Amino acid sequence: MIDTLWLIGIGTGSPDHVTGQGMAALRDAAVILVPHKGAGKDDLATLRHRIIDASGSQAEIIPFDYPVRDPDLPYAERVARWHDEIARRWQAAVAGTDIKGPVALLVWGDPSLYDSTIRIAQRLDPKPDIRVVSGITAIQALTAAHALPLNTVNGPVLITTGRRLRDHGWPEGAERVVVMLDGEASFQTLDRSDLHIWWGAYLGMPEQILDQGRLADVAERIVTTRAEARARHGWIMDTYLLSTCN
Known part of the structure; x- marks a missing residue:
């Protein structure tokens, strides 16, 4: 179960774009969830790992597979179901893990600007304590x-x-x-x-x-x-x- 969730803005993928506060949050996290988005997008996970390494974090890294949207559904329903599935996969990824501290996610850009990670986090049940660390926007x-x-x-x-x-x-x-x-x-x-x-x-x-x-x-x-x-x-x-x- 995720009791505390930190959403850390990482800018556009360069370690130089992560704020000092963001780097400190990565070092203090107990678990970091890293999505894998499928064939041809391995670089995205690699960039996240590069940022984690640059922070000096000793957190446990847990990967999860990112779902895809159903193109046959109307747009609003497609996005809502996609968000539901992402939240489910976060919870499934940590199931059975003895978490002794915050769980962190690295969010492209800033979590508050044209990003749905905050909305997805609010779908978790029970709802965790959510902390947002702002990042450099695109x-x-x-x-x-x-x-x-x-x-x-x-x-x-x-x-x-x-x-x-x-x-x-x-x-x-x-x-x-x-x-x-x-x-x-x-x-x-x-x-x-x-x-x-x-x-x-x-x-x-x-x-x-x-x-x-x-x-x-x-x-x-x-x-x-x-x-x-x-x-x-x-x-x-x-x-x-x-x-x-x-």
């Missing part, structure tokens, strides 16, 4: 990599998903839009000549790739670069900022 890593302020002077920023961008187009009245969780390069659906894009993948890692420019000029190049990188590594994590051109 947004911070992206703007830092491009030496770019997130907002214009006194300007708003909207954070959304690729799905919403595809379904609803450019948000009305938006000036700057950050797009996350976009596996389909949804900027291709925008028929606008006044947008600039700053894009990045594997942010903060040695494999980091950046591109930027007027969307109409660089969209096809980014799509090609993204596909080649995904084929080479077996996975990709990327995000981008779109802005109206002034």
Whole structure:
């Protein structure tokens, strides 16, 4: 049973992106759960192990297999069932283990921003004591990599998903839009000549790739670069900022 659960933000996968508080939490954890996401994604588990090793943690490492979503279900039901199954697998992974301290999970980016680990943790029964250790977000890593302020002077920023961008187009009245969780390069659906894009993948890692420019000029190049990188590594994590051109 998981009595105490720590959700530790690890940034975009580089040990340098984990805060001192995050490293201390890893050292103090008794058990660390590490998901394995299937063929072609072994690098994701390797990155987690690299961060654990860098922290000097002596925690017991327990792997578990990550479930996949059922594509035949409606989106909301698909995600809800997926979250239920992830929670079940956390509990199954530690069943029979004599846990004498906190159980930790390493969460990409920050657990509070476009991530469902907190919601999944709240599904556990009995509900554990949950502690969240914030991490570097992909947004911070992206703007830092491009030496770019997130907002214009006194300007708003909207954070959304690729799905919403595809379904609803450019948000009305938006000036700057950050797009996350976009596996389909949804900027291709925008028929606008006044947008600039700053894009990045594997942010903060040695494999980091950046591109930027007027969307109409660089969209096809980014799509090609993204596909080649995904084929080479077996996975990709990327995000981008779109802005109206002034």
